[in-house]
Amino acid sequence: MDYLTILQILDSALRLATPLLFACLAGLFSERAGIFDIGLEGKMLMAAFFSAATAYSTGSVWLGLLAGIAGSLVLSGIHGLASITFRGNQLISGVAINFLASGLTVLIGLSWFKLGGQTPALQGDARFQGLDLPFAEALSGVPVFGPLYSEVLSGHTILVYVALLCVPLTWYVLFRTRFGLRLRAVGENPAAVDTAGISVVGLRYAAVAICGVLCGLAGAYLATGLGASFVKEMTAGRGYIALAALIFAKWRPWYALYATFLFGLLEAISNRYPSLDLGFVTLPSQFMQALPYILTVVILAGFVGKATPPRAGGEPYVKER
Amino acid sequence: DPAIIFDLGGKFDKSFNEAAFNGATRWAEETGNKFAEVELQSDAQREQALRRFAEAGSNPIVMAGFAFGNALGEVAGDYPDTSFVIIDMVVDAPNVRSVVFNEHEGSYLVGYMAAQTSKTNTVGFIGGMDIPLIRKFACGYAQGAKAANPDTKVISNMTGTTGAAWNDPVKGGELTRAQISQGADVVYAAAGGTGLGVLQTAADEGILSIGVDSNQNFLHPGKVLTSMMKRVDNAVYNAMKDGPGLETGFNVMGLANDGVGYAMDEHNADLVSDEMKATVDAVAAKIISGDITVHDYMSDESCPSLTF
Amino acid sequence: MSTAPAIELKGISKAFGPVQANKDISIRVMPGTIHGIIGENGAGKSTLMSILYGFYKADKGDIYISGEKVSIPDSQAAIAAGIGMVFQHFKLVENFTVLENVILGAEDGALLAPSLRKARKDLAALAAEYELNVNPDALIQDIGVGMQQRVEILKALYRHADILILDEPTGVLTPAEADQLFRILHRLKDEGKTIILITHKLREIMEATDTVSVMRRGEMTATVKTSETSPEHLAELMVGRKVLLRVDKEPAKPGALVLEVENLRVVDAAGVERVKGISLEVRAGEILGIAGVAGNGQSELLEVLGGMENGTGSIRVNGEELDLTGKHSDARSRRKRGIAHVPEDRQREGLIMDFKAWENTAFGYDDDDAYQSGLLMNNVAIREDAEGKIERFDVRPANCDLEAKSFSGGNQQKIVLAREIERDPDLLLVGQPTRGVDIGAIEFIHQQIVALRDKGKAILLVSVELEEILSLSDRIAVIFDGHLMGERLPAETDEKELGLMMAGMTGEDT
Amino acid sequence: MEQLPKWADLVVVPLVGLILAFILSMLMVFATGHDPMEALKLMVSGALGSTYGWGYTLYYATNFIFTGLAVAVAFHASLFNIGGEGQAAIGGLGVALVCLFIPWPHWTIALLAATAAAGLFGALWALIPAYLQAKRGSHIVITTIMFNFIAASLLNYVLVNQLRPKGAMDPATAKFPEPSHLPSLGEILNSVGIPFAKGTPANVTLLVALAACVFVYFLIWRTRLGYQLRAFGKSQPAAVYAGINPVKITIITMMISGALAGLMAINNVMGEAERLILGSVEGAGFIGIAVALMGRSHPIGILFSALLFGALYQGGAELGLWTSIPRELVIVIQALVILFTGALDNMVRLMVAKVLIRPKRAEA
């Protein structure tokens, strides 16, 4: 494997990791506040649809982004209503949201665009364009680092950089602000937050809303950043992978970056080597496609210790019964 | 009235189901008649839909997809007065018309064009899932490419192993980029909705792509080299036009009877020179005449020009 | 001139579903006093205080603070009204630092750093003023309960509480810690703060409070001046009958050696050695009490003996060696050897809180032949057995279909004791048998332990309550930092000497 | 919150939730320009109005019973098995191997063997995640998700490259030989004189599913293993105190769970398709999560919620057949049912309580 190939794989990994990273951070906010969310997939899908639909209709990717976020937020609202206000089962609510998104996106898409639930292809300002980072051209000649900067880091859509920025931002919000302190507390011991005179419900809704915004970004990136239209079920299980990454990352922002990047990297590698000839045996494509998942299990078993979820996670906060 | 049953992918799968739907719609528009239709959600519904439509008097009943083979085998005998048309599969029964396509022939042609167009001598293939039908596409494509230029390298990727593989444009795009970085400058997608991502990315990255099943040239004018046409729409249209008493039996749709082919229109006119078109048409003629044999993967389950 | 009461509650009622936890309760507490509240488990003390703190909403009734009617819909309002509360079950975030717990909800501004800086300073000042030293950067999960309680008090003081409610604050404290707590409470009182103290320990009521209220079954049955009452009187008011406040027992008649521990060492999951070479023996028909400040290795000692933890060294029961690390080092194997175990934490370990009482009476003994019928468990037999136990141990309510969590602490403990004692074990391990349990139940539990001893069984008792150790044990060993500091006979020692040994000073030093 | 009488909690609340879900669904049908009453009638009569409809409803329900039980058993030990999808797929592989390569004299024996194989394969597929969770602390949710993908790849490989008959287009095995075909429910009932539509996929596996419900009931509430498993699920420190081996319990529980998921294969692979098809699980593993949660992890609850989902599937199929209502609407209806009967049940309970309890107060 030469340097250029490595760069290309890293470049691809970064793109593939971005939606996972958004979704993973989304889940991080929610679960840190004690609300489990297996509905990441559905929210991403909803956002993908509304961002593409709006971007197409208005010709503005930014309006699309807002609409995508709004779509995802509506589902967050349902999740909040079910799991915070009415103290329902968070897993069931998540499952319902995934179903709801997968049905609604196509239904609405059918009635709006009559394209089989798909949106028309986006063009020009209706989609995010790649950004060249400053000096990318100039630095590309510098050995080793130059290509890394100009090939791997530069040239992505703005959402990729937003996602990367979200990592320190999330870390900062969680660990350096009052809001973050309270949010983490409410996921560990809501009674402590309650008796400290802070609204558990308010905090949890805030967390779920942030989760919605980030899922919105993830979905918008899929449909208007990486792709250029909505296709039904286009999230293709990425919400579940993000969930796995979140556990892998032990609910921590920087680890979330590493975990999602690892998933992106493994997928990029298996894309690059659809079947691998080892000389004595050729690994079939199915094996290479399963490789990211197999390696995840291996890494998880070998190198990552026990992950302790937020203590109050998944449990509705009930004072009186 | 006729009826049509779409496979699990749904009638808007950007692939044969959609082509079938288009054929049926064309028939309905032209004749002003109606047809019954259903999109399956579960394997168990195949037989159910067949029987229910047959009992409700629909005739003929058309089904899109090889997966109906077994179910139709069970059902056909029970409704001798109903005509069935199955696409992509052979079912041997007196009231069944089996329509199969020589996708390998069409793929050969577009592979030939791809290799002719490629400046890097590298062309790509992106399939939805590693299943025999897709191998048939890939194998013909590779043979065509190598026929045009023996030095051509063919890179092939399959998208995935779950149903999501057919609806993952993002992954399609990423596979395209991976192939581009390995030098491919023409990619052929046979992957349903995933293919949309392939065509999109190819257009974005300034290489050419090849559409599949229906004419997808219009999706990115000037950037889609051509499309491998598999005229499922015609097959459905004909079936519905022929009506209840249609002629049954084995029906091969190949280059010879315009069952497969490559798409030319205003969107790709500038990409395909007259000279190139002439060569390709000559190749097509040779295939029809038998001077060129395109290897059918299904004939012996092997592919001389590509390993999977 | 009469000042307005600091707190006045009028006609407070509160029901949890069918349970009427508080019935038309009225109470007045004057500023600058310490007011005690006592009552049996489940009498409604915590509920009443939680209402005052805005944690629960009362169904009926009014709250007056300093003579003014206030509405306390949530804890924020209570904090604003100058109320601070230390809950029976601490409301701390385990994996936060002390500092973070203190500022939670009382931050100054959106960023943490300034708040933390200010809090660190204020905390140092408070610590100096009230002798409430804590390491501000320690994680709650790493510090002992005594420290955790300091954090809770600091939380209230940091919020400038004028009224401080403490719900069973000494339940988990050592005598020294408790003494210190009361010194602090008196300081606060002298500063004019008002304190409400819930406790099951009559001695604390007598020593610390100015007035005391008694609750029974959701009602306030009496309020008296402390100086005008006696422990016996209070106990009677509480339970409704005369209570024996002393353990009544014959001298022990020690028999054969049952338990021999030699050079036992235990290393915990974090790699810290918690038990550092302990040797001890217990004979049939005697109670060996282990006194010590929590966290000095007594829990680990019990856990190894009970098969919940691995150790090295040698343990013999009835002369037979126990497996300390291998396949037979689990709790089930211990039970087969005639060892019964009443664990320190009944809610976390001793019971499955979501299981019905009858299911809990078979917990750990589900492989008993009497409980099997073929491949299945004989639920009828278990239930019958449970009913007997519940009757004999006077568990209230005597309904074995209730889930363990809906029994009061005392009654939960009775279920555990019934299960373990009625196994007729050769050796009974008992950890903190009366923690948080009301005096009526304490009397009963102590009687049961003594009765088992009198049947000729060996008992190893671990308790942080010196009073309990002194009155139950036939011999007392003191544990400090994983070592045994020495042994005393109860008649020949006192709390003072034991307290010094618990602090690491050997008997010879004194 | 007010306490509802038990009957209201068990019957009225789910029913009201269902009604709410359907009212919303029908509004959506109306919004998409169709006649809601007609759609509702079609769904209900299509799913439950004839033995024919029942034949399909019960077939789907059978699948969901197995996957629901699988999730439930793991839940009792507080393990979240999202791997039902993969376990059922691998169970299918077991069934296929047993049916294809061993000539069985009679379906009864074939069924026994296939049941064993399906259970064994499913259990083995759950074993690795279970072992990793118990021994290495790898989170079972991640590993089971990963194993779903790995199972899909494995099956893709095996079906395309190994088990597919030469020349077949389908990524599927050959049809199983005649003696291993299971009798359909129609055949069984007709043979004892009860009229029941033939040609529906419900088959004798339904009885296996019912047996599995009984088995799970006894396992969870009447055996020592179940007792220990529940205790472990409620409190791990307490389990250690009682001498329950966490590693052993985790592994055994997950293997039982995996086996139950695997058993689904005798319904869809052996009973219905009579061959193994790629992607034959069709999401039933995930539906199983909803079924188990809605059924409150109790076999009887699971039975009912599986029936509900089965009816939704079959009713949805009828909608698809006779109207132009898009099939995605059926997914939305499923979502709403899950939402209102599963996640928003407390909201419904509150509403019911208002109606049921207020008047009583007034009387008093």
Ligand SMILES: Nc1ncnc2c1ncn2[C@@H]1O[C@H](COP(=O)(O)OP(=O)(O)OP(=O)(O)O)[C@@H](O)[C@H]1O
């Ligand atoms: N959150 C709650 N939900 C339902 N019932 C409760 C709740 N809290 C308390 N109860 C019930 O209210 C009654 C009073 O409980 P409370 O905790 O106030 O008693 P207590 O006097 O503090 O007892 P203890 O001495 O054990 O601390 C009990 O019967 C209890 O079962």
Ligand SMILES: Nc1ncnc2c1ncn2[C@@H]1O[C@H](COP(=O)(O)OP(=O)(O)OP(=O)(O)O)[C@@H](O)[C@H]1O
């Ligand atoms: N959320 C609740 N729901 C129902 N009952 C409760 C609840 N919280 C407490 N109780 C009951 O209230 C009573 C008093 O509970 P409390 O929390 O004061 O603990 P406790 O019984 O004193 O035990 P301990 O002091 O040992 O922890 C008990 O009967 C307990 O079971």
Ligand SMILES: [Mg+2]
């Ligand atoms: Mg209390």
Ligand SMILES: [Mg+2]
């Ligand atoms: Mg108590």
